[in-house]
Structure formats: C-alpha cells, structure tokens
Amino acid sequence: MKVRFRFSKEGETCYLGHLDMMRFFQKAIRRAHIDVAYSQGFNPHQILSFASPLGLGMTSQGEYFDAELKSCGSGRELLEAINGAMTEGIRVLGVRRIPDEGKYNAMAALTACSYMVSFDESFAAEYDLCGMWQRFISRDSIPVIKKTKTQTVETDLRPLILDSGFSSGKLRLLLAAGSVESVKAVAVLSAFFESSGIPLSGEQAFKTGTVRIERLDQFTGDKDKLTSLGEVGEEI
Amino acid sequence: MRKLALPHDVLMSVDKPARYLGNELNSVHKDLKPGMVRYVMCFPDVYDVGMCHLGLPIIYEMLNRREDIWCERLYSPWPDLDRIMRERHIPLFALESQDPVRDFDFLGITLQYEMCYTNILQVLDLAGIPLLAKDRGEDDPIVIGGGPCTYNPEPMADFFDMFYIGEAETNMYDVVDEYKAARAKGLGRREYLRRAASIPGIYVPSLYDVTYGGDGTIASFTPNCPEAPAKVKRVVEMNLTGSYYPEKPIVPFMRIIQDRVTLEIMRGCIRGCRFCQAGSVYKPQREKDLDWLMDLARRMLDETGQEEICLSSLSSSDYSQIEPLIRGLIDECNRRMVNISLPSLRIDEFSLEVMKLLTDVRSSSVTFAPEAGTQRLRDVINKGLTEEDILDGALAAFKAGWNKVKFYFMLGQPTETREDLLGLVDLCEKVAMKYYDEIPKEERQGRIQINASSSFFVPKPFTPFQWATMLHKDEYLERAYIVKDSFKNTRNSRALHYQYNDADITILEGIFARGDRRIAPAILEAYKKGQIYDAWSEYFNYDLWMETFAECGIDVDFYNVRARSLDEILPWDFIDTGVSKSFLRREWEKALRGEVSPNCREKCAGCGARVYGGGVCFEG
Numbered sequence A: 001m002k003v004r005f006r007f008s009k010e011g012e013t014c015y016l017g018h019l020d021m022m023r024f025f026q027k028a029i030r031r032a033h034i035d036v037a038y039s040q041g042f043n044p045h046q047i048l049s050f051a052s053p054l055g056l057g058m059t060s061q062g063e064y065f066d067a068e069l070k071s072c073g074s075g076r077e078l079l080e081a082i083n084g085a086m087t088e089g090i091r092v093l094g095v096r097r098i099p100d101e102g103k104y105n106a107m108a109a110l111t112a113c114s115y116m117v118s119f120d121e122s123f124a125a126e127y128d129l130c131g132m133w134q135r136f137i138s139r140d141s142i143p144v145i146k147k148t149k150t151q152t153v154e155t156d157l158r159p160l161i162l163d164s165g166f167s168s169g170k171l172r173l174l175l176a177a178g179s180v181e182s183v184k185a186v187a188v189l190s191a192f193f194e195s196s197g198i199p200l201s202g203e204q205a206f207k208t209g210t211v212r213i214e215r216l217d218q219f220t221g222d223k224d225k226l227t228s229l230g231e232v233g234e235e236i
Numbered sequence B: 001m002r003k004l005a006l007p008h009d010v011l012m013s014v015d016k017p018a019r020y021l022g023n024e025l026n027s028v029h030k031d032l033k034p035g036m037v038r039y040v041m042c043f044p045d046v047y048d049v050g051m052c053h054l055g056l057p058i059i060y061e062m063l064n065r066r067e068d069i070w071c072e073r074l075y076s077p078w079p080d081l082d083r084i085m086r087e088r089h090i091p092l093f094a095l096e097s098q099d100p101v102r103d104f105d106f107l108g109i110t111l112q113y114e115m116c117y118t119n120i121l122q123v124l125d126l127a128g129i130p131l132l133a134k135d136r137g138e139d140d141p142i143v144i145g146g147g148p149c150t151y152n153p154e155p156m157a158d159f160f161d162m163f164y165i166g167e168a169e170t171n172m173y174d175v176v177d178e179y180k181a182a183r184a185k186g187l188g189r190r191e192y193l194r195r196a197a198s199i200p201g202i203y204v205p206s207l208y209d210v211t212y213g214g215d216g217t218i219a220s221f222t223p224n225c226p227e228a229p230a231k232v233k234r235v236v237e238m239n240l241t242g243s244y245y246p247e248k249p250i251v252p253f254m255r256i257i258q259d260r261v262t263l264e265i266m267r268g269c270i271r272g273c274r275f276c277q278a279g280s281v282y283k284p285q286r287e288k289d290l291d292w293l294m295d296l297a298r299r300m301l302d303e304t305g306q307e308e309i310c311l312s313s314l315s316s317s318d319y320s321q322i323e324p325l326i327r328g329l330i331d332e333c334n335r336r337m338v339n340i341s342l343p344s345l346r347i348d349e350f351s352l353e354v355m356k357l358l359t360d361v362r363s364s365s366v367t368f369a370p371e372a373g374t375q376r377l378r379d380v381i382n383k384g385l386t387e388e389d390i391l392d393g394a395l396a397a398f399k400a401g402w403n404k405v406k407f408y409f410m411l412g413q414p415t416e417t418r419e420d421l422l423g424l425v426d427l428c429e430k431v432a433m434k435y436y437d438e439i440p441k442e443e444r445q446g447r448i449q450i451n452a453s454s455s456f457f458v459p460k461p462f463t464p465f466q467w468a469t470m471l472h473k474d475e476y477l478e479r480a481y482i483v484k485d486s487f488k489n490t491r492n493s494r495a496l497h498y499q500y501n502d503a504d505i506t507i508l509e510g511i512f513a514r515g516d517r518r519i520a521p522a523i524l525e526a527y528k529k530g531q532i533y534d535a536w537s538e539y540f541n542y543d544l545w546m547e548t549f550a551e552c553g554i555d556v557d558f559y560n561v562r563a564r565s566l567d568e569i570l571p572w573d574f575i576d577t578g579v580s581k582s583f584l585r586r587e588w589e590k591a592l593r594g595e596v597s598p599n600c601r602e603k604c605a606g607c608g609a610r611v612y613g614g615g616v617c618f619e620g
C-alpha cells in the first residue's frame, strides 16, 4: 500500500538539501521499524518518492513523500513511530493512504505551491511593500525575460501567480508548480522588486536573509479547485 | 533554538553548509554547567572525510559519558569557508555548541596522516590560538595531539602542548582529571603540563631538549624536568570487550565518503609485514568477544538506521571467530536489508562464499595485496602471500564467476630491482592466463579485467624499515615507467590496467614521517604562504614545498635518501611502543638477507609487546 507522509522542515534544517532529506528519511524509516517495501537486487532500496525539491535555505510546513509499505498499524501508530525517529526541526505532520495509480504520485500530481515570504525589519521599514505589491499584482501581465543558453524568451509571470495577499507584513503566494508551468518564489520576488524600483534580485534578497521564504503547502488539481497533497486519499 | 556560528548569508554561499551545523542525529548536546571541562576533538580534514573515522567517536563516547565533560567535534573548514572566515573575522567554532574553539579547555587533534599538517595550523589560526605552543597563554586551550602520526610527533612538536601516545581508553580521564585538579589549585598552564607529563602515554615536547651533532643527527634528547620520563610509554587498552564504543554513532545528514556503521572487531595484527607501521605500533593483536560484537552491531543499526555495516581491523581473516561472526551478521543484516562490507578479507574458500552472498559477482572484483612482484621481495618485506596463494585464490574466484581482479603493489621497497618490477607485471599476466587456460570459453563471463595499482613506499618509524633509504622523485617515476611499459608489452595488454600514485606526495610524506623538530619552521612557512589541504591533489603544491624547504635551509635528502646507521638516535626513539628496537634491528637484518619471520600464531617472534600482558601473546 502507498502511504503519503507530510512533514515540516524548520530552523536550521533549512540548510539540508533534498538528497540529505531523502537519506534522512530512509534511515528514519529503519529506526522506526516501519514495514517498508524494498526493490529487488543486490543493493535493495526502499521504494520512496519525494515531491518537489525544496530550495536550500527555505523552511517548510508542507513537504511530502510517498512510501510503499508492506503493512502498517493505524495512522496514529505510524505517526508516532516515525516521529520517534525524527530530529529537531523535522516532524511528520500526517500520514494518509493514497491510491496506487501513478497519477497520484506526489511529484506527478503537483500543480501549485503556497509560500509565506517574510521581510527583514529594516528592509520592510524602508519600503511600502504592501502598497507596492498591490500595484504589482494588479497589472494584467508581468513580462519577464528568461535567458537560456541558446535563446532569450519572454514569458508572462502574471498567470502563474494564482493568488497572493499581504498581511501583518508578510506576503502569501500561491504559485503554479509542477511539470507544465511553474515559477519560483525568488523569480516572482525579482520581478516584484524590479517593477517597484528596489535594487535587489530575489535571489540576492533570499541569500542574504533580507527575505525568508517558507513553503506552506503543495497542491494538486485544477487552478480553481486545488487540493492539498496532504488531503488526497484516506485516513489509515 | 541554538544560535549558529555562521550567519545565514554565509551558510547560503558555501558549498555543503550541512558540514557546519553540528545538529546530526545522536550528536551530544549538553547544558553548560560551572566547572564543566570543555573538550573539542578535531579531525583536521573536511567533514566528509573526518566523519568516516572511527577513533574520534570512541573518544567522543568516552568523554561524554562523564557529566563534568562536554566533548564536541571539529573539522577543517573547506577553503571556501576558510576565505570568508578570514575576511569577516569569524572565529572557528565547535560543531555542537557553535561556541568559539578558543573558549575550550582542550583542543584535541588527531594526526591521521602526514598530509594534514598544514590543516592543523589552519585550525589553530582560525581559532585564534597562537600557532607555536610557546606563545600560548592561560586563556588558550591545551592543544593535544593523538593518532598514528604521533609515533613520530617531532615535526609537529612546536605546535602542540602535549601528545597522547597510545589508546585513549586507558588514560584520557586522567588527563582531564589532572587538569581539573590543577585548575582547582589555581595552577597555571605550565604547571599543569609538567604534572600531565607524568601520566603514562603523555609526551610534553617543551619538557625535552634536543641537541644535534656536527653531522646533523641527534646528539641527545633529554627531559628538562623531573616529571618528564626519559621514555614515553605507549598506553594500550588490553580489555577491548565492553570498553568504550560509539553505540549510538552520529548519523550525518549529508553524504560523506563512507556513510555506514563501523564494527571494530580487534586491534593489532598477528602479521609482521616489515613496511607496516600499524602492524607494529598496535601490537599485540587483541580480539573482541563475538557475542559482544553481535550485540554492538544490533544496537548500532537500531540507533542509526544505517544501510551498511563495515568490519574494521587490519586483517579481518585473522580474527579467530571470523566465520561465526560473518554468518551471524549475514543473518542479522538480511532481516534488516542491511549491506555488509568486508574489507581486508583474504581471498579463500570461505571469503569467496560469503562475498558471493553479499555482492554482485559480475560488477565486483576480488582484491590481492601482494605489495611486491617477486617471491624474493615478498620475503624481504615479510608479506606471507605466495604466488601459489594468489593463483589458487584467483582461480577459485574465476570458478565462482568473478572476472575482475585488483592488485595493490608498493614500489621502491628496500632491495627492489628491475626483476621485481617486471615480476609484478608477470604475476598479473599469470593471473590473466589462468583465466583463459582454466575457465572454459562457455563459462567465461566476458573478458578478464585486471587493475593493478601501485604507490611508492615510505619508511615509517617503529618498523624494521625505519632505517631504509628512500629514492629521489625521478627514480620513483622511472620505476613506475618500467612497470607501465612492461604492462603495455604484455600479450594481454588490453585486459591489464595499471596506474601509479604520485611521487610528489611520497617525498613530502617521507620527510614528515622521519623528520625531526627542525622541520617545523618549513611547515609553518608553507602554511603562511597559503598552503592547506595537502591531502587533496587540487591543493597540493610540490614546488611550493620544495622552495620552502630550501628557504628554511632544510635538506630533504638528509631525511629521505641518507643512509641511517643502526646506532643513530632517531627522533622517535624516546617513545617506547613495547616493540623493542633490538627486535626491529633483527628484522631489518633478516629482511636484507631475504629471511621471513613467522606470524604471532605460528611462533612468537619475541617483538617485546608481550609486556602488555595479554592478546595473542597469551593465546596458546
């Protein structure tokens, strides 16, 4: 049976890469004695698949992986077992049984991600970020130039920002994600800063700590009918 | 939440920030209490390498068992972070608490290989500790060295307050307790060092004076205070079963060179290979109890969730219970889907049987380490591996389905001639022919592949070869070319591959391995010129080193190619490893006559290690 685990990544675990997290959970599953299925061959590995990688430096409340289990007790027992094998900063928030078909796979099904962007105090004091965001987001199109090795293409970011809001000095973003169309939070910030006359790229602001980004959740389904990856399937 | 020593922007700009967090599972975090002794253990290489080492976790476990001590870890910052720390004056910090190293009571540094010496200076420098021991004050940590290179600590003597010679299990607590007592009495650093000098195994370099004769060799080496013994005795833990062991090894987040749990099954070696320092300075061979090992293996796997367990020893096949141990582990690990890694197993019927269970025969290889190409030279080095052993082992492996063979050789050993070099190629070719002669075409799994590699021999202290002369760089390379050319001209040249290790590093290792205190200024100078990470070929700079030796008036040939007389005072003679100098001399003379010596189980060769009162010496 396929079980989806939702976990959070907080504090200094934001500096652990995607592969580090995969390794961490493989070992945690062993420590928790969870009855996971293994592949065949001389170097059998656990059958796990992780959703969209989280950028280095970001924290998250909504990370996911799917595991093929041979058996398990109740959802609560499973949750307790795995959380007994966690370390500070990483917690499993929920487990659910999901259908076996490939289209439900955490990576394949992804269509959107939500983020919370917070700003360094002195930076926030310098600009009317909320007003600037209102002006930015009310534009009909937000053309940006994307440079690849061979060509430069213009794309419109506006339709990829599915929803947004400013409250208590923090910016909430809902962005298209997955294999069809996607945009990174730092790219949106870059466009925002540029159109607002702030001399900083999103990447710079993120790396220097001027902005902090937390992923809130990941979603599947159509733009107007999104479901959290953590709500797919059924309770165990 | 703890405060990290490195700010967010630094962590975001360096490669692999996980190296510097210190929050891994099973790392030990304590609340600081007044009077607590703070100890930081350093492996002076990058985290990815240092975290694979077994020695440090043993000390970490031992010290952290005590409530009045907090032992933390430290690895060398990679050059990218090194640059930032210097630019921004960020002091070097211990991983767990993230507190500056300079605030600690002890900075322990392991000297695992000579090529980490400049990294030791990097660590001291970034920590803000004076590089020379004589310049340190009451606020600086006590800098203590340990590990294999302390069997000649002299090139690094100026940089250390003391060295611990031997196994930490025996007297490490005494080192700390003496410190606490000195502190309670309000005694200063120098007074503490004098007192510590009388703890067995402790060597305080500043308490010894060295003079040199007209020919540049050591004229005298004498203690300058009553507490310092004339001979520093290596301390040895005789009861390894039940002794300190990392039962909850730290589980790194990031990928390190070897991410697995390590089960040390014994210490020491029964064999007497004459080039091997480990074989000599860890005598006598002492085994751990089988049930204890099985229990440890289970606990370590439970506590870490690791996917692989590795047996560690100098020669696992000589562990007397190796069969039941491996069979027991296979049962245990099969249930857990855990891999078993078995390095240093001799190729025989049993090892082939278990390797067949544990590895994919088609992609793995069988390994032989004859070290020398001819029986004559193998007798000189006392490597008890005959051509027949190799051919029989290889044939058994071929029959079991293997077709890849690895060979390890050492070039430049005493008495080596052209015949020995060609003999090495010959041996590889014989193994290849064995495959084609004895394995019927229809049973062959493709073409035979033989990978031979060689390094250059470096004479080490406390081995019979400590008196051997080395060669010049071009002579080493010449020997490697002879081998390389000969491989090209074999009938099976397409199946035989050969590569040799760099000769540059060999020259440096040679001078560090057998150097004396007069080498230190060159190490300091090379460091000041920016030299660090010598163990990494991308940072090693041979020309810079040679230039620095010349500037410091150091004659490399004096240390490497000069013939030493048997009665010369060697820089490391003040250490008593238990193995006597007269035994080493006898072995050296036997080597030159091409005579072999038995291993400890065949017949005691009377090396002297019997004084430790246990292990293989008292088996029969």
Ligand code: SF4
Residues within 6 Å of the ligand: B283, B284, B285, B599, B600, B603, B604, B605, B606, B607, B608, B609, B610, B616, B617
């Ligand atoms: S005293 Fe004899 S048995 Fe003991 S280690 Fe030395 S040679 Fe081996």
